[in-house]
Amino acid sequence: MSLVHKEPCGISKVLVFGAGNFGSCLADHLADSSHDVVVWSRSPEIVQHLNESHRNPEFLQDHVFPDSLKAVGPEFPSTELIRQMDVLLFAIPTEGVRENLKLLTPKLDESNLPLLIFVNKGIEIGTHALTLDIIADTCGPKIAKVATFISGPSFAKEIVRRQPTSVSVASLSDEAAQKASDLFHQPWFRCYTGGDPIGVELAGALKNVYAIAAGVADGLNFENNTRAMLITRGLAEMTRIGTAYGASPLTFLTLAGVGDLFLTCSSPTSRNYTVGHRLGKGEKLDHILDTLGSVAEGVWTTKGLKKIIDDLGVTAPIATAVYEVLYEVDYRQTGGRKSEVIAFAAANQGAGSAVSGETSPEANEKVGIGCLTIRMPRLKMSIFSLAA
Ligand SMILES: NC(=O)C1=CN([C@@H]2O[C@H](COP(=O)(O)OP(=O)(O)OC[C@H]3O[C@@H](n4cnc5c(N)ncnc54)[C@H](O)[C@@H]3O)[C@@H](O)[C@H]2O)C=CC1
Numbered sequence: 001m002s003l004v005h006k007e008p009c010g011i012s013k014v015l016v017f018g019a020g021n022f023g024s025c026l027a028d029h030l031a032d033s034s035h036d037v038v039v040w041s042r043s044p045e046i047v048q049h050l051n052e053s054h055r056n057p058e059f060l061q062d063h064v065f066p067d068s069l070k071a072v073g074p075e076f077p078s079t080e081l082i083r084q085m086d087v088l089l090f091a092i093p094t095e096g097v098r099e100n101l102k103l104l105t106p107k108l109d110e111s112n113l114p115l116l117i118f119v120n121k122g123i124e125i126g127t128h129a130l131t132l133d134i135i136a137d138t139c140g141p142k143i144a145k146v147a148t149f150i151s152g153p154s155f156a157k158e159i160v161r162r163q164p165t166s167v168s169v170a171s172l173s174d175e176a177a178q179k180a181s182d183l184f185h186q187p188w189f190r191c192y193t194g195g196d197p198i199g200v201e202l203a204g205a206l207k208n209v210y211a212i213a214a215g216v217a218d219g220l221n222f223e224n225n226t227r228a229m230l231i232t233r234g235l236a237e238m239t240r241i242g243t244a245y246g247a248s249p250l251t252f253l254t255l256a257g258v259g260d261l262f263l264t265c266s267s268p269t270s271r272n273y274t275v276g277h278r279l280g281k282g283e284k285l286d287h288i289l290d291t292l293g294s295v296a297e298g299v300w301t302t303k304g305l306k307k308i309i310d311d312l313g314v315t316a317p318i319a320t321a322v323y324e325v326l327y328e329v330d331y332r333q334t335g336g337r338k339s340e341v342i343a344f345a346a347a348n349q350g351a352g353s354a355v356s357g358e359t360s361p362e363a364n365e366k367v368g369i370g371c372l373t374i375r376m377p378r379l380k381m382s383i384f385s386l387a388a
């Protein structure tokens with residue numbers, strides 16, 4: 001396969017917020033596609049290294065970034081710099097989006113708005129808000145209507161190695177989605193546009209929760225059947241939640257949905273999967289997060305998701321079990337691996353699949369909990385099957 005660059009059809013000035021794994025990776029991709037790219041980081045060390053040695057000392061350390069890529073920080077970018085930009089690309093975790101948009105909004109020229117793109121995959125903890133809501137709250141509905149979301153199976157470390165990759169791009173504005181797609185498009189990086197930003201956002205946020213579940217199962221030495229069950233029933237669960245939230249069920253069959261779910265549930269490259277895997281091996285959550293070195297958004301998203309599930313009254317046993325594993329089982333009191341761990345709840349969900357219409361035999365029974373218990377040598381694990 002020949003991966004030659006496409007001819008640039010217009011150079012854009014792009015400011016990337018966040019020089020972590022994904023911000024650095026996308027800045028690299030766009031600078032390498034001949035765009036004029038500046039990346040902002042809160043870390044003076046990262047700014048200095050990117051400008052002087054073209055390396056990021058904390059993330060993607062093996063990668064040499066293009067000479068043309070400039071870094072600024074640690075102060076928030078100036079109004080002057082922001083107003084020169086055609087594109088503002090946010091690549092920071094969801095918990096940081098609100099505070100940065102509050103700083104950004106007064107600096108924007110409303111009569112000449114840049115394209116605003118968001119790649120974070122999460123739900124705000126305190127408010128349970130999606131990024132679209134955070135944008136509407138902080139920047140106003142006019143900007144929310146043109147905000148664009150990119151999500152899909154896209155590990156940063158593979159994109160910098162130019163592995164063929166495809167993502168979903170969604171906005172309430174078709175024009176904005178198309179512009180974002182054109183900006184990123186290369187023979188090895190293809191964008192599929194759509195008009196369901198809520199579905200794309202939810203899919204990206206929720207798959208992290210199921211990646212934790214898959215990691216737990218693998219960490220407990222369950223095998224391929226179990227992972228396939230979790231991915232498939234996880235997709236059904238994501239789709240139910242998304243549909244109840246107002247998203248299109250079809251969005252969960254796109255790259256942002258099943259594509260990213262499959263990727264992150266099956267690879268130790270995923271930080272969310274890794275958190276689950278280490279939990280399954282008996283490590284404590286605090287220790288895992290202290291030593292992970294990068295963000296695993298699913299850990300926070302699970303909290304917001306639990307509230308959303310409860311508010312919507314949706315049956316979501318896998319996400320509920322992940323919440324219990326992360327926040328309700330106290331490993332310290334029960335002795336780590338020896339504790340009783342409710343790891344996941346995939347088998348025989350009564351509500352069936354919103355995608356295929358599949359139902360389990362118990363689908364019509366008003367049973368509370370049917371419980372299959374698997375005994376491991378040093379661990380008792382319960383797979384709850386909740387009937388709707
Ligand atoms: N790494 C990946 O392969 C992909 C990541 N994402 C998403 O992109 C987002 C960022 O992820 P990564 O870059 O991988 O995380 P990371 O942990 O590698 O880097 C996060 C960066 O954001 C900065 N940051 C954190 N809070 C901030 C705040 N309040 N203000 C300003 N900067 C802040 C950190 O200093 C760090 O540089 C996440 O939502 C993640 O789910 C999406 C697709 C792929």
Ligand SMILES: O=C(CO)COP(=O)(O)O
Nearest residue numbers: 152153154155270271272
């Ligand atoms: O979203 C990702 C790839 O698409 C990255 O997943 P993790 O955040 O779990 O590493």
